[in-house]
Amino acid sequence: MTKHTQIIQAFSALGNLLNDYSFQKKRADGWIEKIENVIVKASNQNKWFTIENLEFCISVWGKTLNEKDITEWLANYPEQNKPTRLALVLAGNIPLVGLHDVLCGLASGCSIEAKLSSNDNLLLPFVVDFLVSVMPNWEDKVCFIEGSLKTYDKVIATGSNNSARYFEYYFKKKPHIIRKTRIGIAVLDGNETQDDLAALSKDMIQYFGLGCRSVSHIMVPDGYDFKKLFLALFVHKELIQHSAYANNYDYNKAVYLMQEQEFLENGFIILKKDDRLSSPIACVHYSTYTNLKAVNQRLHDQEEHIQCVVSNCVENAFAFGQTQYPKLGDYADHVDTMAFLLKK
Structure with a gap:
């Protein structure tokens, strides 16, 4: 043995x-x-x-x-x-x-x-x-x-x-x-394929975005066009048939409209420009950047709030579509649970 x-x-x-x-x-x-x-x-x-x-x-x-x-x-x-x-x-x-x-x-x-x-x-x-x-x-x-x-x-x-x-x-x-509380972040540079974005949509939508590895914030370059991402998200349109999810979508949309806040939406998910990493159900926040150096610095500065990063353009990131497939050694909050338990 x-x-x-x-x-x-x-x-x-x-x-x-x-x-x-x-x-x-x-x-x-x-x-x-x-x-x-x-x-x-x-x-x-x-x-x-x-x-x-x-x-x-x-x-x-x-x-x-x-x-x-x-x-x-x-x-x-x-x-x-x-x-x-x-x-x-x-x-x-x-x-x-x-x-x-x-x-x-x-x-x-x-x-x-x-x-x-x-x-x-x-x-x-x-x-x-x-x-x-x-x-x-x-x-x-x-x-x-x-x-x-x-x-x-x-x-x-x-x-x-x-x-x-x-x-x-x-x-x-x-x-x-x-x-x-920790969240998943996606960093895009505009060179993603439609397959990449389709995979990212799963990282955003799986478990209604309730997981600590779910992408609730997207960092995009200035002037980013969200049309391709919305196209990738459209296959998940049945989400709005879930009553609790739909209630959250309707509520958040109503609040943003009453507060005259700008946002993008497609009938079942909201993309709102907001520097906060965590976002409510049926909504994903996004922020813009001018260079990847600033992105890496922000990821470092807010490391204690981030569970995982998905991207093709930053180091040590998960591939698109893989945030909900952690390996046994991908410990929550980056703390080795086994080492903690075995420590005398």
Whole structure:
């Protein structure tokens, strides 16, 4: 056996299950039917968790949890010798947003006490149940609680900028990772192909733009023509059929009109010139630049607010269409979760 062999096997088994669902393969163990049931329940519980978004999430995790990538990821870390009690406070903005933290906790040998968001309290218990079926000795490794966190050595808490202030005070006596609001940024130079922009449109629209990796701000050169981007976005016109999204679109448009603010729109998404990085639902902010040197300086200055950058013209950026496909080593907020958990 190599290092982490059983963990690799368990995580790979989860990836295989999710792939089997995505590719409509039959299994004799009943887990496909269980996935179908939990997807319907999660969609009924949370209006933002559409069947399409849930199935996309499952397909992404199925691709991510393959034996090769898991092995390469875990090869960077030693096995845990000292048991650690980990407390997790999980967000619920997109499906399974807390799964990576749970996987890191299990891979590092932690006992996990997790407080789920009420917006996403069905999917992760399902995943853990499956992992326990593969690794029965993990049965007591993950406990989901509704009350206060009580017994822990380390904490990872994810929330908004407001909740982060509370977390930092409440957990100040324990080693912790506190995650605040972050967003995705796109930097364009006008040389993008229509395929590039089509891929970017997915980075903007997936999960209704609610993910921390969703592009909510675009930096464009002075005089940029948005016609090609609007053309790329048009394939997502069905978004306006979602009542909650449509309500946000109508509200934001009405506010901007009453305030006599300038904006561009195509009937289902608004592009508004605004230096703020974060934007409301159904709206994406944009700002203009004169040279890429200034862009790089701004990205550096606002690094703590940025989760990822997608671009063809700046270094260390994700390719268009890839923001929702992070690798196992693409840690949230650029903080190595495994290193944190394994630190003595």
